Amino acid sequence: MPRAKARIRILSLFTLLFCSETALGELGINFPTPAAPVAQEIYDVHMLTMRITTVLLIIVFSFILYSIFFHRKSRGYQADQHFHETWFGNWSWIFVPAMVLAVDLTIANSAQKTLEKIWVVPKDEKLMDLKVIGHQWWWEFEYLDHDIKVESRYTPEEKAGDLYLREVDKRLVLPTNTRIRFLHTSADVLHAFWVPELGFKKDAIPGYVTETWAEITREGVFRGQCAELCGTWHSRMPLVVEAVSQEQFNSWVEEQKTLKVAALAEASADKVWSKEDLFEKGKGLYNSKCSACHQITGLGLPPAFPALKGSPIATGSISEHLKIVLNGKEGTAMQPWNSLNYLEIASIITYERNAWGNDTGDVVQPADVNAAR
Amino acid sequence: MSTATLAPANDHEHHGPPRGMRRWLMSTNHKDIGTMYLIFALVMLFLGGASAMLIRAELFMPGLQLLEPDLYNNLVTNHALIMIFGAVMPAAAGLANWMIPLMIGAPDMALPRMNNLSFWILPAAATMLMLSFVVPFFPGGGSQINTGWTLYPPLSLQVGMSMDFLIFAIHLLGISSVLASINIIVTIFNMRAPGMNLMQMPIFVWTWLVTAFLLILVVPVLAGGVTMLLFDRHFGTSFFNAAGGGDPVLFQHLFWFFGHPEVYVLILPSFGVLASIIPTFARKPLFGYKSLVGSMIAIMFIGMVVWAHHQYTIGMSLAAVSYFMIGTIIISIPVGLMVFNYIATMWRGSMTFETPMLFAVAILLMFSFGGLTGIMLAVVPADMQYHDSMFVVAHFHYVLLPGAVFGLFAGVFYWLPKWTGNMYDERLAKIFFWINVIGFNLTFFPQHFLGLAGMPRRIIDYNIMFTEFNMVSSVGAMIFGLSHLLLLYIIIKTIRGGKPASARVWEGANGLEWELPSPPPFHSWTTAPQIK
Numbered sequence: 001m002p003r004a005k006a007r008i009r010i011l012s013l014f015t016l017l018f019c020s021e022t023a024l025g026e027l028g029i030n031f032p033t034p035a036a037p038v039a040q041e042i043y044d045v046h047m048l049t050m051r052i053t054t055v056l057l058i059i060v061f062s063f064i065l066y067s068i069f070f071h072r073k074s075r076g077y078q079a080d081q082h083f084h085e086t087w088f089g090n091w092s093w094i095f096v097p098a099m100v101l102a103v104d105l106t107i108a109n110s111a112q113k114t115l116e117k118i119w120v121v122p123k124d125e126k127l128m129d130l131k132v133i134g135h136q137w138w139w140e141f142e143y144l145d146h147d148i149k150v151e152s153r154y155t156p157e158e159k160a161g162d163l164y165l166r167e168v169d170k171r172l173v174l175p176t177n178t179r180i181r182f183l184h185t186s187a188d189v190l191h192a193f194w195v196p197e198l199g200f201k202k203d204a205i206p207g208y209v210t211e212t213w214a215e216i217t218r219e220g221v222f223r224g225q226c227a228e229l230c231g232t233w234h235s236r237m238p239l240v241v242e243a244v245s246q247e248q249f250n251s252w253v254e255e256q257k258t259l260k261v262a263a264l265a266e267a268s269a270d271k272v273w274s275k276e277d278l279f280e281k282g283k284g285l286y287n288s289k290c291s292a293c294h295q296i297t298g299l300g301l302p303p304a305f306p307a308l309k310g311s312p313i314a315t316g317s318i319s320e321h322l323k324i325v326l327n328g329k330e331g332t333a334m335q336p337w338n339s340l341n342y343l344e345i346a347s348i349i350t351y352e353r354n355a356w357g358n359d360t361g362d363v364v365q366p367a368d369v370n371a372a373r
Numbered sequence: 374m375s376t377a378t379l380a381p382a383n384d385h386e387h388h389g390p391p392r393g394m395r396r397w398l399m400s401t402n403h404k405d406i407g408t409m410y411l412i413f414a415l416v417m418l419f420l421g422g423a424s425a426m427l428i429r430a431e432l433f434m435p436g437l438q439l440l441e442p443d444l445y446n447n448l449v450t451n452h453a454l455i456m457i458f459g460a461v462m463p464a465a466a467g468l469a470n471w472m473i474p475l476m477i478g479a480p481d482m483a484l485p486r487m488n489n490l491s492f493w494i495l496p497a498a499a500t501m502l503m504l505s506f507v508v509p510f511f512p513g514g515g516s517q518i519n520t521g522w523t524l525y526p527p528l529s530l531q532v533g534m535s536m537d538f539l540i541f542a543i544h545l546l547g548i549s550s551v552l553a554s555i556n557i558i559v560t561i562f563n564m565r566a567p568g569m570n571l572m573q574m575p576i577f578v579w580t581w582l583v584t585a586f587l588l589i590l591v592v593p594v595l596a597g598g599v600t601m602l603l604f605d606r607h608f609g610t611s612f613f614n615a616a617g618g619g620d621p622v623l624f625q626h627l628f629w630f631f632g633h634p635e636v637y638v639l640i641l642p643s644f645g646v647l648a649s650i651i652p653t654f655a656r657k658p659l660f661g662y663k664s665l666v667g668s669m670i671a672i673m674f675i676g677m678v679v680w681a682h683h684q685y686t687i688g689m690s691l692a693a694v695s696y697f698m699i700g701t702i703i704i705s706i707p708v709g710l711m712v713f714n715y716i717a718t719m720w721r722g723s724m725t726f727e728t729p730m731l732f733a734v735a736i737l738l739m740f741s742f743g744g745l746t747g748i749m750l751a752v753v754p755a756d757m758q759y760h761d762s763m764f765v766v767a768h769f770h771y772v773l774l775p776g777a778v779f780g781l782f783a784g785v786f787y788w789l790p791k792w793t794g795n796m797y798d799e800r801l802a803k804i805f806f807w808i809n810v811i812g813f814n815l816t817f818f819p820q821h822f823l824g825l826a827g828m829p830r831r832i833i834d835y836n837i838m839f840t841e842f843n844m845v846s847s848v849g850a851m852i853f854g855l856s857h858l859l860l861l862y863i864i865i866k867t868i869r870g871g872k873p874a875s876a877r878v879w880e881g882a883n884g885l886e887w888e889l890p891s892p893p894p895f896h897s898w899t900t901a902p903q904i905k
Contacts, residue, residue: 029822031758046755053745060741063716068734071655073723079657080721092717093664093710100709104702104748111752112695118754119691157436164435165836184688189528190621192686192761196827201757203686205622206527207615210688227761227829228686229521231528232442235832303509303533304443304516333531 032196035222035243036214038118039199045114049107056103118199121213127181130174134184134191134204134226136333137233137292141172144183148256153288154236165235166223169288171242175249176216184210188335189231195224195241203228216243231333232304233292267343269370275350275363282351285344290352293333298356304333309356318362321349322372338373342366390895398493401485402895403470406492408792410467411785413495415861417459422854424452429816429850432843435835443509445833446519451506453522454539457639458546459499461773464781465642466491466553469581471792473557475886475893476575478566478902483559491552498545505538521831523632524599526613526624530606537606540599547592554585566885568904575884576665580645583669584638590677591631591638598627622687629680637676639773641669643780644711647733649884650787651715654730655722656881661714668707668714675704685756694753701751705744712741727879728802732783735810736775743771746821761831764824770817782809782860789864790878794892795871801863808856815849 034040071077083089121127131142138153152168154160160167174180184193186204193212194201197220200212226237244252287296294300298309308314313321325345328336337345346364353362390396390405400406428448431440440448470488474481482488508514515533529536561582565574574582601612602624611617613624652659659665679700681689689697715737724730746768750756759765790796819842824830828839835843874891889897 030825032827042754042757045752046749046758049749049752049755053748057742057745060712060716061738064719064734064737067716067719067722068724068726071720071722071724073656073725077721077723079655079723081657083717083721084658084660084662089660089717092713093661093667096710096713097706100706101703104705107748107752108699108702111698111754114754115691115695115698119694162837165834166838189531190525194761194827194829196758199757201686201760202688205615205687207619207621208688224827225829225832229446229519229525229528229831231519231531232446234446234829235442235834301441301443303514304531331530 032222034199035197035218035220036199036216038214039197041114041118042199045111048110052103052107121181121211122179125179127179127213128175129181129183131183131185132193132204134186134188134193134230134237135335136188136231137226137237138289139168139172139226139237139239140187143253146253146257148253148260150256152240154238163223165225166238166240168238168240171221171240173242173244173249173252174216175246176219176243178246179213179215182212182214184212188333190228191226191230191237192228193224193239194227195222195239197222198224198241201227216241219243219245232301236292263341267341267366269342269366271343272365272367273343273346273363275354278347278350278363278365279354281343282347282349283355285340285348286351286355289337289340290348298352298358308352309358314352315358315360318349318353318364318368319372321353322364322369325349326369326373342369342373345369399489401481401489403474403482403485403488404792404893404895404897406482406488407467407470407472409492410463410470410495413492413499414460414464414467414781415864417455417463417499418857419861421452421455421460422857424448424455426850426854428452429847429854431833432835433847434844435837435840437834440833442833443517443519446521446831447506447509447517449831450518450520450522450524450539451502454502454542457522457635458543458550459495459502461639461777461781462546462550463495465581465584465639465777466550468577468642468646468781468784468788469553469557472788472886473560473578473581474564475889475897476578476884477561477564477569478885478898478904479560479564480896480898480901482556483564484556487552487556491549491556494545494549494552498542498549501538501542501545505535505542508535508538509533523625523628524602525628526602526605526621527615529602530614537603540603543599544596547596550588551592554588557581557585558589566898566901566904572663572666573904575645576648576659576662577642577645579666580641580648580669583673584641587634587638587641587673587676591634594627595631598624598631601627622684625684625687626681629683630677633680633683634673634676636769636772637672639777640780641672643736643777643784644669646780646784646787647715647736650729650733650783651718652883653787653879653881654727654733655719655724657718657722659714660717660720661710664710665714668710671707672704675700675707679704682751682756685753686760698751698753702748705748708744712737712744725880727786727799728797728806729783729787731803731806732779732786735806736779736783739771739775739779739810739814743768743775747772759824761829762824763820763828763830766830767817767820767824770820774813774817779810785864787879788886789867790874791886791889791891791893793868793871794874794890795867796874796878797863797867797871801859801866805856805859805863808852808859812849812851812853812856816846816853817849819843819845819849 031043034043129144131144133140138151141150150170152170155167155169157164184202184204186206191204192201198214202210202212220243222241224239226234293305294308300307313324326338328334343366346366346369349364353360431438431445505518509517515535518532518535518539520529561578604610605612605614611619613619613621615621648659679697681697682701685694750759750768786802823839823842828835876890877887878891885902
């Protein structure tokens with residue numbers, strides 16, 4: 001971050017409330033500029049409440065500061081011993097709450113109107129459905145209308161540079177000017193979907209499907225993060241939305257479908273692979289999917305995440321190893337990985353059994369995974 | 374006069390405290406127990422503060438420097454629990470023990486042996502809490518508590534045995550505060566000096582009466598919630614496990630049904646302290662006694678039915694969120710009225726600014742600020758952005774540090790001369806005040822901007838766009854944290870000596886506690902004072 005920008009940012013603190021709003025968002029001291037009408041509504045109600053409360057704060061501060069400046073003994077001010085018995089003392093308990101109530105109702109009224117506009121997902125027209133599944137510690141996006149899935153994981157610091165923790169390997173690509181319904185759920189613990197430009201934050205809760213909606217009105221890349229503490233690597237769950245035109249979105253969908261078909265063909269259970277190919281494939285998959293817990297070094301982070309290097313499972317019977325990868329381990333962060341295809345599981349297991357000096361020499365083929373499943 | 378010349382009937386009144394450890398271990402004296410509560414709270418303040426400083430040191434720069442993610446989350450969890458259950462509540466209970474009998478003209482608390490029990494449970498509970506922190510560092514100790522103090526399942530179901538230590542620590546802490554609350558209620562209802570009716574009690578006594586009722590109403594709900602968690606962890610139940618037909622959100626409701634009133638448990642006693650301090654230093658009577666009593670009773674009732682504003686993002690219906698939003702905003706009426714009454718007490722006073730009064734004024738300014746960001750958070754649509762961001766962290770520290778902790782500091786400075794018989798060092802205390810308050814604002818003010826710009830809370834590592842404000846905040850936190858060493862020094866210095874304090878101590882002080890000498894005798898008000 002350039003130093004000059006930092007200085008401007010700190011200087012602008014004091015002018016936060018009444019000057020240009022978008023500029024403040026870019027400097028990182030207010031919400032970023034909304035990219036959806038829902039977010040705009042939220043932004044407006046935020047600015048309204050902030051202004052009202054600032055005025056109230058100035059009033060309260062003025063009375064206190066006036067009082068501590070003028071009503072002090074060192075200025076020879078005599079205390080008014082009967083102030084609490086005047087008409088003001090007798091009736092303020094009615095008119096002070098009445099005034100506070102008036103302010104409260106102003107805020108609540110405007111908030112309620114906004115709420116009614118944004119809270120319930122519109123039912124009257126076609127929506128694009130997107131299922132967002134939180135995992136420890138990655139996001140899975142299912143485009144229900146297009147039958148494609150995207151897995152999105154944080155980009156390591158070496159690759160992401162200045163965008164570290166704000167960049168992912170596969171972005172959530174969404175079309176503009178389309179009403180999108182987000183269906184949030186979780187595969188393990190609580191997570192929360194938060195992309196400030198889209199406005200909503202919503203929890204992903206196992207066993208629940210919570211919904212939000214947005215219609216993105218401008219193209220761009222919008223960055224957010226998981227906002228509900230989800231364990232060790234809570235900080236490593238960025239969300240990156242790439243909003244593109246409908247045409248670009250359509251061609252992206254086609255591309256994903258082609259990739260999916262190719263991957264399926266490749267993963268056919270009949271094909272026999274060489275150990276080297278499986279090992280190479282497995283290394284890539286392991287480093288993206290498994291290393292968050294078990295670490296790239298295979299040493300894990302005991303006791304929460306056991307080491308695979310020299311572990312009884314990774315060097316013992318293949319069927320036990322397959323079982324734990326396919327079914328997970330209850331009561332721990334180890335989830336069932338049965339959403340991966342035969343080839344992926346076969347190569348990950350082959351990698352784990354031969355990496356870090358585990359040199360068992362074992363080769364697990366897609367057909368073995370098929371048999372175990 | 375030798376003891377032999379005393380009549381047997383008077384013997385009890387005049388004998389001093391037992392010698393050695395027996396005085397403290399078996400104490401049934403409200404002053405000794407009050408002192409022990411306060412010392413315990415001070416120790417815990419330093420533990421909780423040290424964990425907060427570690428957290429802020431890690432957040433000084435992006436990247437992982439000092440801590441592992443799980444240790445970081447463990448510290449976040451322990452910081453909250455130590456501060457809430459170890460520092461603020463025991464300190465407030467210490468003030469209650471010391472001051473309520475003196476203020477209402479009672480010889481002691483109504484149930485002195487239970488008083489001993491409710492204190493001595495605390496060190497046991499604190500040990501349990503410390504164990505939950507250190508157990509994972511031993512072989513076979515399982516994973517660390519990485520859930521935050523909210524202990525939300527399913528994450529809390531993944532944690533190792535340290536979670537069980539924590540659950541039992543919470544049980545013990547809960548038992549201790551329920552016992553203390555029962556004692557306080559019984560004392561206030563039965564032990565007032567003849568002629569003192571409820572509406573003549575000092576506001577501090579009122580705040581504790583309301584707080585004690587709140588605790589008795591909500592602590593068992595938390596105990597129930599964590600017990601269900603324990604059963605889910607070990608006995609195969611599925612209260613909170615979706616795979617077994619349970620509901621992870623149920624725990625959140627149980628937790629916040631306790632957790633929200635808990636905020637008022639922390640704040641109300643400190644607001645009671647303000648009601649003693651401001652009239653003293655403004656040299657005029659408290660403004661709006663009746664409306665203060667009414668306000669705090671209203672806070673108690675409304676505060677118990679707005680808990681779900683901590684969970685706006687769980688996907689409640691429109692009707693439910695509307696209700697919780699409006700209920701929450703309405704709380705600003707009684708809270709606003711309390712702040713108004715304090716400002717009106719200052720108004721047209723003849724004020725001087727000794728340390729307790731400095732804290733009182735700072736509390737009014739900063740608590741108002743925290744209260745107003747509270748209104749912003751209550752607004753559901755806007756909370757969709759603020760929720761679980763650093764904005765929330767800034768908000769509740771602005772409410773709880775001025776609203777609870779600074780109120781306790783003010784009370785300690787206000788009554789320390791009464792307790793010890795010595796005046797504290799006013800110059801040092803003022804230096805402490807300024808460092809403390811500036812450090813506090815430096816720490817928490819920038820966090821509002823971090824939250825608005827999109828930094829979630831409880832993350833160990835962040836993108837470089839958040840660096841500057843985190844640096845300011847961390848520097849502030851070091852100043853703020855270290856300033857408490859000065860507080861410790863002032864307290865020790867005062868206990869060891871100083872200018873002798875008069876019985877009244879402060880020129881404008883009013884109330885029964887100031888009728889007694891400083892320090893008061895071991896047994897005070899053995900003959901009840903007459904209230905006109």
